[in-house]
Amino acid sequence: MNSYILGLSAYYHDSAAALLHNGRIVAAAQEERFTRKKHDPAFPAHAIRYCLEAAGISLQAVSQVVFYDKPLLKFERLLETYLHYAPRGFRSFVTAMPVWLKDKLFLKQTLQTELAALSGLKAKALPPLLFTEHHQAHAASAFYPSPFAKTAVLCLDGVGEWATTSVWQGDGNRLTPLWQMDFPHSLGLLYSAFTYYAGFKVNSGEYKLMGLAPYGEPRYVELILDKLVDLRADGTFRLNMAHFGYATGLTMTNRRFAELFGAPPRQPESRLTQREMDIARSIQAVTEAIVLRLARTVQRETGNDHLCLAGGVALNCVANGRLLREGPFRDIWIQPAAGDAGGALGAALAIWHEYHNQPRQVEPEDSMQGAYLGPAFPPDTIRQWLDGQHLPYTALDDKALMEQVAAILADGKVVGWFQGRMEFGPRALGARSILGDARNPAMQSVMNLKIKYRESFRPFAPAVKYDKVGEWFQHGRNSPYMLMVAEVLEKRRIAAHGETPALTGLDRLKVPRSHIPAVTHVDYSARLQTVHPTTNPRFYQLLDAFEQLTGCPVLVNTSFNVRGEPIVCTPQDAYRCFMRTDMDYLVLENCLLSKQAQPEWQDSGDWRNAFTPD
Structure with a gap:
């Protein structure tokens, strides 16, 4: 065939x-x-x-x-909702x-x-x-590439045609639907409503809400469960739609929602207050409770030891980490492109x-090939372009490149790292990444404010050699797709000297918490990426060279873009982003470029107007 x-x-x-x-x-x-x-x-x-x-x-x-997607079913849902x-x-x-x-x-x-x-x-x-x-595509994207022959599948998102939550049994080459929850009762839309209320953009700012949560206290959990969410013991729930606008209006929340929390939605880009941090922490806690209850119900009903996840809610890596630690499953696997992009893959697999x-064919790890499924650019093509543009660079073999870049990173410099096939999904996984020294206490603020041009509270992820993860984090499994949060080991933490009870909110950012402060969140957690020589040998070699030099196998890994910009795809995208920011060096396959050696960069107007803030 x-x-x-x-x-x-x-x-x-x-x-x-x-x-x-x-x-x-x-x-x-x-x-x-x-x-x-x-x-x-x-x-x-x-x-x-x-x-x-x-x-x-x-x-x-x-x-x-x-x-x-099946558009006629979605149209039916819209009509029935409007009539209702x-x-x-x-x-x-x-x-x-x-x-x-x-x-x-x-x-x-x-x-x-x-x-x-x-x-x-x-x-x-x-x-x-x-x-x-829609949910069939999500379920297929989670089950078929997974390393499990038989597994339960849980899909959680905003809404497909009708389904907002669906449970499936995957066995061999078959996916059997078991049950679903329907619109408007949606965990994804509930989280998006709070994203909107906190002043972030729906369908892109949910990860900001998750990143803001550790700075707050769960003060509003009882209010949410009392007034907004009727949560049952099995994890199913109903929303009090009197407080939400998404079924009938053009906004996620309405006047009653604002009255419940005592203020209108925060204006985008305005100052974040402790109130938004407490709201973020509260809805994150409710989300985790729902996910855990649902997972326990699914395990009890199916008897499976394994679980696969997809849908936008599956990108909530804090909930995923807690599900792995406290949930009933021996192991879980999450589709790296868990949102709608992954639906294209799931539809084809179905x-x-x-x-x-x-x-x-069940692969021992999975069949996603590390999610490196996008375009690659041959070194010869890159050199020809650099030469054609008269851009200075140094061409190095792999060994010399890794040693030199490791030394540059250890010196506190920031490196744009472009190699191999581009990642599929929202995370940069060492093909289109910006890298820094995780040991540097200034690295988080430098990257956020001078390179990414984004909010100071946004956490960065550690990329760590897969065989050294247990020496730095409380995590005994692989996490190749940056979809799990784990805590930094006690022995790698440092006492938070200078942190007093009076130190609240974003002021807590200033206190180093571990030997890798640039990737340690205020609650000692980190969003892990384990790097494997089978799927990304060159990134693994760089981490190894950095460990040989510093004793630390961990680097800061963030996506190669600025705020509002998609992750870079081509060498031209990478060079443009490199020159528009305070990055110090750029690696394009085996070509090393120093910012100081580059010709003066000319931009027509303020380039930041080209991207709408996310």
Whole structure:
């Protein structure tokens, strides 16, 4: 059999394409990386072209194209919701209906038109177009690439067609739906409502709320559970919709929600107060409680020792870490592109295994190839571009490069690191990363304010050699996708001298807490990435060289971009970001560039206006 299946997600946020060849993942990428528009919802034309080029085929060679959503079911949900709440929600109805009646209701025709324009094929020559349900795509993205032959699957997000929470049994090559919770009762939308109320952007600022939570106290947990969430012992719940606006209006929360918490939503970019920190901590605590209860119910009902997770809520790495430590499962695995982008991959996998009934090959780690599924750029091509632009660089072999970059990092410098295939999903995992010395107490503020141009409280993740993780963190498993939070070992902590009870909020940032202060959060936690020589040998070699020099196998790893910008894709993107920030060095494969040696950078106007703050 010689089958190519192209999976697509589009038209909501994080459009993406993924390509399978006989069930094996060939390529996957988000559209935003090519268009440079963060969370780009447009038809993923650039991502499709990349996937086809990676396989060396044209669209004509594709057996099926599959979309990650069933638009008619979603339209049914919208109509029923508007009818249920009528006459409330009329403004929202008037806003939404023209878009649906013009475009989304005829999504099959829209997709065929876009594919024809992309390929030059006539409509009759296009591959057959199939559709999966939204949560089916999420569940497939979690189960089929996982290292488990048999497992429970839990999907948690805002909403698909109707489902907001769904439970599945994965066994062999089959996924069986067990039960689901429906809109409007949604953990993802609940968390997004608090994201909006705290002044952050919905569908992109949820991780900020999670990062802000450790600075607060859980003062509002009882209020949330008393007034907003009817949480049951099994983890299922109902929301008091009188306080939310997303079912009927154009905002996530309404006047009653604001009255409940004693103030209107925080204005974006205004000063953060202790109140927002306490609200963040409270909704994070409620989220963790719900996830834990749901997981215990799923384990009790299915009897499985393993759990797979997908959906946007599965990117809450704090809840994931607690689920691994306190939950009933022996091990859990999370799809690294857990949000809508991963739906493109899941849709393709669902067609291969369920529609075609093809067997499943279980890989010992997983079959995501470290999530390095995007474009790579050969060293010769990079050197030709640098030479053509008359940009000074030093070409080094791997051994010399690792030793020199390790010394640069140990000297307190910040390095842009660009090598291999780009990551699929929201995390930079050592292919498109900005690196720093985790031992440097000034590194977090330097990276946030001078390089990322973002809020000072935002934590950074440690990248650590997989075989040394247990020497630095309370974590005995792999965490290759930066989706687990673990605590720094007691022996690596330092007494928080100078921290008094009067020191609250963001002032607590100033107190070092461990031998790796740049990646240690105020609660001694860290969002772990374990680095493996099988999936990213060059990043592992760099960590090893840094350990040989310093005795520390840990580096700060953050995504190669500035605030509001998608992670860089090409060498040109990387160089532009390098020159616009206070990064000291840039590595493009085996080329090392020093900022001081570069020609003066010219930008027309303030480049920061090019990106909308996320």
